Amino acid sequence: MTWLDLPEDTGFGLENLPYGVFSPAEGRPRIGVAIGAAVLDAGAVATATGAPFAQLLAGPVLNPLLAAGRPTWQQVRRALVEWLTEPVFADVVRPHLHPRAEVTLQLPVEIGDYVDFYASEHHATNVGRIFRPDSDALTPNWKHLPIGYHGRAGSVVVSGTPIVRPTGQRKGPADPEPVFGPSVRLDIEAEVGFVVGAGSALGTSIPVADFAEHVFGVFLLNDWSARDIQAWEYVPLGPFLGKSFATSVSPWIVPLEALRSARVAPPARDPQPLPYLRGAEDWGLDLAIEVRLNGHRLARPPFAAMYWTPAQMLAHLTVNGAPTRPGDVYASGTVSGPERDQRGSLLELSWGGTEPLTLADGSTRTYLEDGDEVTISASAPAPGGSRIEFGEVSGRIVPAPDRT
Amino acid sequence: MTWLDLPEDTGFGLENLPYGVFSPAEGRPRIGVAIGAAVLDAGAVATATGAPFAQLLAGPVLNPLLAAGRPTWQQVRRALVEWLTEPVFADVVRPHLHPRAEVTLQLPVEIGDYVDFYASEHHATNVGRIFRPDSDALTPNWKHLPIGYHGRAGSVVVSGTPIVRPTGQRKGPADPEPVFGPSVRLDIEAEVGFVVGAGSALGTSIPVADFAEHVFGVFLLNDWSARDIQAWEYVPLGPFLGKSFATSVSPWIVPLEALRSARVAPPARDPQPLPYLRGAEDWGLDLAIEVRLNGHRLARPPFAAMYWTPAQMLAHLTVNGAPTRPGDVYASGTVSGPERDQRGSLLELSWGGTEPLTLADGSTRTYLEDGDEVTISASAPAPGGSRIEFGEVSGRIVPAPDRT
Numbered sequence: 139m140t141w142l143d144l145p146e147d148t149g150f151g152l153e154n155l156p157y158g159v160f161s162p163a164e165g166r167p168r169i170g171v172a173i174g175a176a177v178l179d180a181g182a183v184a185t186a187t188g189a190p191f192a193q194l195l196a197g198p199v200l201n202p203l204l205a206a207g208r209p210t211w212q213q214v215r216r217a218l219v220e221w222l223t224e225p226v227f228a229d230v231v232r233p234h235l236h237p238r239a240e241v242t243l244q245l246p247v248e249i250g251d252y253v254d255f256y257a258s259e260h261h262a263t264n265v266g267r268i269f270r271p272d273s274d275a276l277t278p279n280w281k282h283l284p285i286g287y288h289g290r291a292g293s294v295v296v297s298g299t300p301i302v303r304p305t306g307q308r309k310g311p312a313d314p315e316p317v318f319g320p321s322v323r324l325d326i327e328a329e330v331g332f333v334v335g336a337g338s339a340l341g342t343s344i345p346v347a348d349f350a351e352h353v354f355g356v357f358l359l360n361d362w363s364a365r366d367i368q369a370w371e372y373v374p375l376g377p378f379l380g381k382s383f384a385t386s387v388s389p390w391i392v393p394l395e396a397l398r399s400a401r402v403a404p405p406a407r408d409p410q411p412l413p414y415l416r417g418a419e420d421w422g423l424d425l426a427i428e429v430r431l432n433g434h435r436l437a438r439p440p441f442a443a444m445y446w447t448p449a450q451m452l453a454h455l456t457v458n459g460a461p462t463r464p465g466d467v468y469a470s471g472t473v474s475g476p477e478r479d480q481r482g483s484l485l486e487l488s489w490g491g492t493e494p495l496t497l498a499d500g501s502t503r504t505y506l507e508d509g510d511e512v513t514i515s516a517s518a519p520a521p522g523g524s525r526i527e528f529g530e531v532s533g534r535i536v537p538a539p540d541r542t
Numbered sequence: 543m544t545w546l547d548l549p550e551d552t553g554f555g556l557e558n559l560p561y562g563v564f565s566p567a568e569g570r571p572r573i574g575v576a577i578g579a580a581v582l583d584a585g586a587v588a589t590a591t592g593a594p595f596a597q598l599l600a601g602p603v604l605n606p607l608l609a610a611g612r613p614t615w616q617q618v619r620r621a622l623v624e625w626l627t628e629p630v631f632a633d634v635v636r637p638h639l640h641p642r643a644e645v646t647l648q649l650p651v652e653i654g655d656y657v658d659f660y661a662s663e664h665h666a667t668n669v670g671r672i673f674r675p676d677s678d679a680l681t682p683n684w685k686h687l688p689i690g691y692h693g694r695a696g697s698v699v700v701s702g703t704p705i706v707r708p709t710g711q712r713k714g715p716a717d718p719e720p721v722f723g724p725s726v727r728l729d730i731e732a733e734v735g736f737v738v739g740a741g742s743a744l745g746t747s748i749p750v751a752d753f754a755e756h757v758f759g760v761f762l763l764n765d766w767s768a769r770d771i772q773a774w775e776y777v778p779l780g781p782f783l784g785k786s787f788a789t790s791v792s793p794w795i796v797p798l799e800a801l802r803s804a805r806v807a808p809p810a811r812d813p814q815p816l817p818y819l820r821g822a823e824d825w826g827l828d829l830a831i832e833v834r835l836n837g838h839r840l841a842r843p844p845f846a847a848m849y850w851t852p853a854q855m856l857a858h859l860t861v862n863g864a865p866t867r868p869g870d871v872y873a874s875g876t877v878s879g880p881e882r883d884q885r886g887s888l889l890e891l892s893w894g895g896t897e898p899l900t901l902a903d904g905s906t907r908t909y910l911e912d913g914d915e916v917t918i919s920a921s922a923p924a925p926g927g928s929r930i931e932f933g934e935v936s937g938r939i940v941p942a943p944d945r946t
Contacts, residue, residue, distance in 0.1 A: 251696045256779060270778075277777050282720050283711055287779040288692035288786070292655045292867050295744065302745035304862035307687055307816065316686050318816050340699065340788065341706035341943070367862065373681050374674075375660060375691040376780020379862040382692070384744065412711065412722045458708035458771065458783040459942075463696050538863075539745070 140222045144174040149527030153520040155218050156390035156529065157200055157355065160241040167198035167244050170236075171218055172390055172529070177241055179234035183221055186230050191217075199248045200391065204335040204354050205464035211335065211354060215395055243389035245296040247333060250463040252294060252385070253455055254329070254361060254471055255286040257446035259405075261474035261482065268490040269369065281409060284446040284454045286468070289361070290382035294467070296389050297531040301362055303508060303538040304383040308366035320538035321364035323491065324506040327472040328429045328439050328482035328514050329359040332448050333391055334466040343456040346417025349449035352462065355391035356423070358514050358531045359469045362386065365485055365505070388514075390529035400424045400518035402442045411450070414457050419449040425528075427473055427516045429482065434497040439473035439482040441516070508537045544626045548578040553931025557924040559622050560794035560933065561604055561759065564645040571602035571648050575622055576794055576933070581645055583638035584622065590634050593621055603652045604795065608739040608758050608868035615739065615758060619799055647793035647933075649700040651737060654867040656698055656789070657859055658733070658765060658875055659690040661850035663809075665878035665886065672894040673773065685813060688850040688858045690872070693765070694786035698871070700793050701935040705766055707912060707942040708787040712770035724942035725768035727895065728910040731876040732833045732843050732886035732918050733763040736852050737795055738870040747860040750821025753853035756866065759795035760827070762918050762935045763873045766790065769889055769909070792918075794933035804828045804922035806846045815854070818861050823853040829932070831877055831920045833886065838901040843877040843886040845920070912941045
């Protein structure tokens, strides 16, 4: 029990303790831990208590803590629980609690490489049917390996950052020449991201069984996508400008340790994957995601339905000897379930723009309009039947500047 | 005239002055400038002379200098020339010259994002014919935009780093199921890379005319490629593990300023590209590249033949509002010319493995064997009829570890 006065079902109780970086009204960015409606200045408390890991929490990013490895992550987590439960720490901790509503949250990690997978069978099937109606929905490789590609790490921004509508080339089947201008098919992708803590050297790989030694935590992503730009550019080298203009992430990284009660068996895989994609830590996560547009619920994608698991994605990413660094991020790709209201992108929800959605206020959408705000949230089971919340990732579309 | 005793045609004279990072036999990495057979400890001389930019050269990477912007790059270059030509500086400079043969060269830049383009029409045409013999060699978008994709920044290594043969999945047309194991089609890609200096903010773009305000310099890349892994994985999201295991770069970054005499008109473009791909700085570079395998010359790709120019690539990369950071790198893609001996990859030189090459020692190759060493070098015209040299990028293949 904590000595803090926490609301029941806060979603940010002792079972959660996600990490972020916040700026108080004045002063430098600090490493914080969300607890109830507050943020704990973890670096300040570590210094005040003489904790041996205080230097790892000095800020302004989580990378030193990430690099320290799993035994240290567990040590810090035990200390956080101790500070928040032992009354003897109340007086030293209390001055370092800030109301979350009064701080500004920052991008918590200096991101090395950002990889985006395509791990939902339902999403990949929908996209295949929409983009390539004359071919099989899934490409022949899809069930043999988690397909992925590198995104732009420098375009990853924290929740709340305005998203400028991207400009670029598009060419529909009826256009004789490519057209230049702001994207007219601006979309979202509701995704789950994984933050690498302990890295791995060039020429080595991370087996499925070693997943939890390397991955520090989990957050939410919105991989904004310009479908018109993407459709024209992506053959043969994959998505580029259709994705690279912005990727928003939630400000709180939920430690993998907090998600033990959320582990679920993945769907049956057929065919059986190659041996390097099997191992003891091949579990999925039962995260319930919700996507809202201007406050209206659009979809509830279930992360438990993902075909490829987080450990398989990392094993695949490194099987060729690619190195990883503390702060690398890889994301699941759009999370979509089998039901219509479980689709994590407007591309799927509007079936390629052919079936407009009607929002609760009576307005309709195929793709995003200027001024639209999209918010993605998620929760997961915690011990004792409670739930933990992920921080929301939110972004509002601002009009494209003139680039003619 | 320099007071140093430089060999004629050194390739590393006063017209060049490329930047790198070196470690002397003892002590921390330092920022160096190649001059003749020596490396000048530029940070030490800047400190000794009280130069206002000394802090930018404190090391261990070039990023602070990159971020400082073009007026500062020009100021530092003027100072380097002054130090090496005014006899009054000889006594202060001489103790900070190290024989290049006695130092270890490091990766000179902390790389943000790494983008690889596909800007050679000859290369793209060859690849299209080999990989997609039943389709048009060039995809419909190819002459409208410089196709590119993001590579893995964390896999970029300096020349001399051993290259571990990657392991992964492959599936030939005759294989009923994918096969797992070391790549059997390990290849090179001879490329030219561009190092971004001054960055650009999220939501803004860099017009062709602003190229030289943003790009600091040029180096050579070998984008090692596992063609069998790539062929199986790349549809629909592009190359991933077939490329992400390693990319080698030359240790010396030749300032854009040093390449004024190398500027050439690009080939005629038909159709005329969209307005955002036109502008005053739309020039190519007359770099003569040479690729050697175990000392035998394989190819002499001409960079002047590239269809898309460096300024067009950067304008395209940012037209959607993607930000750039000091230390971002983008590369040209394989440089191939129209002639058979001008092809920058073994894929092309051996025509998909069907036409083995015979080296000068009588041995034959389709793709790389363990122990093979590939070296790429280049030179460019300098003022007064002399030439400047790029540092070589070299790498030797070591066998794959057992990953079953």
